[in-house]
Amino acid sequence: MLVTDDLRHAEAWADRARRAGLSLGFVPTMGALHAGHFSLIERARRECDRVAVSIFVNPLQFGPGEDLDRYPRTLEADLAGSRAAGADLVFTPRDRGEGGIYSPGFGTTVEVADLSAPLCGERRPGHFRGVATVVAVLLGIFRPHRAYFGQKDFQQARVIERMAADLRLGARIVIAPTVREPDGLAMSSRNRYLSGEERVQAAAIPAALREVEAAFRAGETRASRLKEMAAARLRSASGLRLDYAEVLDARTLKPVPDDRVDRAPEGAVLAVAAFIGKTRLIDNSWLRAAAPAGRRPPIL
Numbered sequence: 001m002l003v004t005d006d007l008r009h010a011e012a013w014a015d016r017a018r019r020a021g022l023s024l025g026f027v028p029t030m031g032a033l034h035a036g037h038f039s040l041i042e043r044a045r046r047e048c049d050r051v052a053v054s055i056f057v058n059p060l061q062f063g064p065g066e067d068l069d070r071y072p073r074t075l076e077a078d079l080a081g082s083r084a085a086g087a088d089l090v091f092t093p094r095d096r097g098e099g100g101i102y103s104p105g106f107g108t109t110v111e112v113a114d115l116s117a118p119l120c121g122e123r124r125p126g127h128f129r130g131v132a133t134v135v136a137v138l139l140g141i142f143r144p145h146r147a148y149f150g151q152k153d154f155q156q157a158r159v160i161e162r163m164a165a166d167l168r169l170g171a172r173i174v175i176a177p178t179v180r181e182p183d184g185l186a187m188s189s190r191n192r193y194l195s196g197e198e199r200v201q202a203a204a205i206p207a208a209l210r211e212v213e214a215a216f217r218a219g220e221t222r223a224s225r226l227k228e229m230a231a232a233r234l235r236s237a238s239g240l241r242l243d244y245a246e247v248l249d250a251r252t253l254k255p256v257p258d259d260r261v262d263r264a265p266e267g268a269v270l271a272v273a274a275f276i277g278k279t280r281l282i283d284n285s286w287l288r289a290a291a292p293a294g295r296r297p298p299i300l
């Protein structure tokens with residue numbers, strides 16, 4: 001496995017693979033890798049001839065007062081885990097300066113309208129602009145056939161999908177299922193911030209999602225009711241402060257037609273964010289009719 005912080009080296013490696021007729025898979029990350037990230041690398045390994053991973057804590061997607069300075073950095077373990085998961089190249093670029101992601105004179109930002117507006121977009125102004133911009137640069141460097149994202153960050157995946165389609169970047173965006181801890185908590189680099197007690201309290205988030213999923217399966221299709229159910233559960237959970245709970249059309253991230261989840265062609269996403277102490281966690285559940293036997297659901 002190659003490891004490089006050199007942008008031109010990464011570009012040349014990807015060019016060579018493409019010219020040799022090999023398919024290229026790409027998994028962008030911010031490091032502090034866990035089983036969720038590794039599941040993306042393993043999937044890329046299964047589906048592509050060459051697999052590149054990037055590890056870059058992107059300052060552009062952090063707001064003032066957010067956790068940029070204390071974001072966990074575990075490079076040695078990340079490299080070992082990436083190798084074990086089947087990566088061929090890990091790209092660990094610098095931020096600024098010659099050969100950095102934001103090279104001198106860098107003057108472009110990418111803004112994906114509408115999909116960036118609700119949920120985390122509303123709470124973290126500029127966040128998705130930062131995400132879309134860095135992913136556009138990374139897709140420009142690797143020009144992969146497929147790029148892999150986790151459903152854990154559902155809105156992010158939709159924003160990237162739109163950007164890749166609009167700008168005709170040529171990468172197929174794959175959205176892979178959320179990997180969870182045994183108690184259901186979605187794996188996240190930010191789970192490392194939680195104290196022992198907070199970690200126990202965090203289990204209320206997946207518990208709320210499971211409860212709403214059960215109500216949906218039992219026939220409740222009113223988005224407002226499902227949303228209220230999640231909000232009530234999270235408001236009453238000890239140690240949690242609800243940031244948002246929303247049920248939105250899973251394709252457009254707008255309200256579902258007539259408040260009816262079953263009227264949205266791709267179902268709805270129940271998206272939640274909550275603070276536990278200073279740590280903000282997000283999670284979601286995709287509420288949709290079961291795929292007919294033998295057919296896979298749209299993008300998993």
Ligand code: AMP
Nearest residue numbers: 029030031036149150152153178179187
């Ligand atoms: P991050 O390092 O947090 O920027 O995440 C890098 C990629 O890994 C993103 O596409 C995330 O959605 C994905 N990811 C993070 N956590 C999980 C998880 N628990 N399951 C699946 N994918 C994940």
